[in-house]
Amino acid sequence: MPLNVPPTINRIISGTAAERAMFHHVCQCTITEFGNVALLSRLWSHYIVPLGYYSDSVKHALIALGSSHRAFVGDQHHRHHHGLVDTKSYEDLAVQQYSKAVRAAAADMQNLxxxxxxxxxxxCIIFICFEIMQGRYDKALQHLRSGSKILESISKAAAGPAHPSSASPAQKCLAETGTRYYFQLCDxxxxxxxxxSDAAFLMEEGEVIPDLSFYWRVIGSKDVSEPFSGVDEARYELYRVEQALGKALSFSFRGKAPISWTAFLNLPEESLPQGDEWFEEWTVARHLFDVWSARLDSYGKALATRxxxxxxxxxxxxxMEFIRKDWAMLIKISEASQSRPVHRKHFLELIDEAEVLVQSDSGGKEQPPPxxxxxxxxxxxMVFIAAFSEDRDLQDRAIRLLYAMRRREGMWDSRELASVLQSILAARECDxxxxxxxxxxxxxxxxMLQSLNLYEGGGTLPLATLVDEEASTQ
Structure with a gap:
């Protein structure tokens, strides 16, 4: 993977003691929590953070993110203040640094x-994370779409025009970027x-960004007996599987196909509907899942011998085993010849495993940090179980876990969603x-809960920013 900025994360950046401390916080705390998401921990540590030593816009954006994250996790978990004495100090520094980053980024784009x-x-990537931390999901979505449009423009410029002499300077620059730095752009x-993908499942409105398949790497081994080389490869292939399944389901677990999937799957091969894009999407996604699942089994066996x-x-x-079990259940539901409630034991198993994973991730602390x-x-x-299990005991247990885990996974905030789900259960008792x-x-x-004064959590709901005012009243 060609990277053009050396990973010099131990260097000292210019700035005040507070700015240097928050840059260090990003390196040592913020990005370490991002997890092994499709090789992206490497993207942050080997490219994004080192770029902060050379680019003012990236440096200030990272300091803003570090300050916002420090305010999010609270002082009790990081006691070295560096002149910042309370949460408001971190928040003020975050806003100041974000403004500097926006101005520097705008100046950068004047010289393409x-x-x-x-x-x-x-x-754009850092701004997305920053806006999520600030609870401005609508702004995060704007940055997500803006960056994706830049990537789309690069792919179009790299693929044409047929006559380079007719290309504008901007097109030539984008084409050069796409050609010379393709693998970096893939990351x-x-x-x-x-x-x-995660935002689309939350919004349930289909894909939220343009097609970026120009940047897809060749899919991994299709040999179901070959174990993954490590968690990075397994995660990357899972991400491709979830994208494919999400697209086939229109990024909604509640969508209904006009004909049952089992009816399609049981048709003789010669009578399968030709040109049915949905059917093709589903069969491809289903096959990707089956291959990934088999390779995960092989990987698990290999781990057991080490x-x-x-x-x-x-x-x-x-x-990944937890995620595989969840997808297997959803696929089984979707392919059933008729709608059937999920057996209670499947939901119980998922909640049990989620509790173990969250407790393990927090080091077994009774009061884990956010x-x-x-x-x-x-x-x-857990949201799926709380919303759709129709079993009040299961719903309450899932909501309690969401409250207790204090996690924000992208735009999915466990406590915010728990309070929304609790309000829905209470609203069901209203006439x-x-x-x-x-x-x-x-x-x-x-x-809707806010507009009807049925939200019991108090305060504002960042979730509601993902729907414009006009749409939310329809």
């Missing part, structure tokens, strides 16, 4: 070069696609509540 194009993409595009397995690698393997990570792994599964209301997405439900 392959360097400034890539620093702009990196700033960046993966970051956007991962964040977009003596040098780290706690982190073991935890990641357990997390966690901000980029991969929406645990929270969506003015119609269960038909619950057919909309969680962001729309959040806006």
């Amino acid at each position: 070069t392959p360097v400034t194009v890539r620093t702009s993409l990196v700033c 960046i595009a993966d970051m956007f696609a991962c964040l977009a 003596d040098d397995v780290s706690d982190k690698e073991l935890w990641e393997a357990q997390m 966690v901000f990570t980029l991969a929406a792994d645990v929270i969506p599964r 003015g509540w119609d269960r038909e209301f619950e057919k909309v997405s969680l962001p729309r439900l959040a806006g």
Whole structure:
């Protein structure tokens, strides 16, 4: 993977003691919580953070993110103040540094070069994380879409025009960027696609960014007996599987196909509907899942024979097994010939495993510190159980776990979602509540609960920012 900035994360950056401390916080605390998301921990540590030593826009963006994250986790977990005495001090520094980063990024784009194009993409990634930390999900989505459009423009420029002499200077710059730094852009595009996929499942409105398949790497081994080389490869292939399944499901677990999937799958081969894009998407996604699942089995067996397995690698393997079990259940539901309730034991197993994973990730602490990570792994599964199990004991247990885990996985905030789900359960007891209301997405439900004065959590709901005012009243 060609990277053009050396990973010099131990160097001292210029700035005040507080700025240097927050830059260090990003390196040592913030990005370590992001997890092994499709090789993206490497992207942060080997490219994004080192770029902060050379680019003012990236440096200030990282300091803003570090300050915001420090305010999020609280002082009790990091006691070295460096002149910042309380949460408000961190928040003020975050806002100040964010403004500097935006101004520097705007100045960069006035001088379009392959360097400034890539620093702009990196700033978009950091701004997405910053806005999520600030609870401004709508702004995070804007940065997500802006960066994705830049990537789309690069791919189009790299693929044409047929006559380079007719290309504008901007097109030539984008084409050069796409040609010379393709593999680096693949990592960046993966970051956007991962964040977009998790956001799409939350919003349930289909894909939220343009097609970035120009940057897809060749899929890994299709030999079901070949174990993954490590958690990085397993995570990357899982991300591709979830994208494919998400696209086939329109990024909604509640969508209904006009004909049951089992009816399709049981048709004789010669009578399969030709040209049916949905069927093709589903069969491809299903095959990717089956291959990934078989390779995960092989990987698990290989891990069992090793003596040098780290706690982190073991935890990641357990997390992927948890995700595999959830997808297998959803696929079984979707392919059933008729709608059937999920057996209670499947939900119980998922909650049990989620509790173990969260406790293990927090080091077994009774009062774990808040966690901000980029991969929406645990929270969506607990939300699904709380929203759709129709078993009040299971719902209450899932909501209690969401409250207790204090996690923010991308735009999925466990405590915010727990309070929304609790409000929905309470609203069901009100005369003015119609269960038909619950057919909309969680962001729309959040806006509806607020507008009907049925939200019991108090304060504002960042979720509701994902729906514009006009849409939320329809």
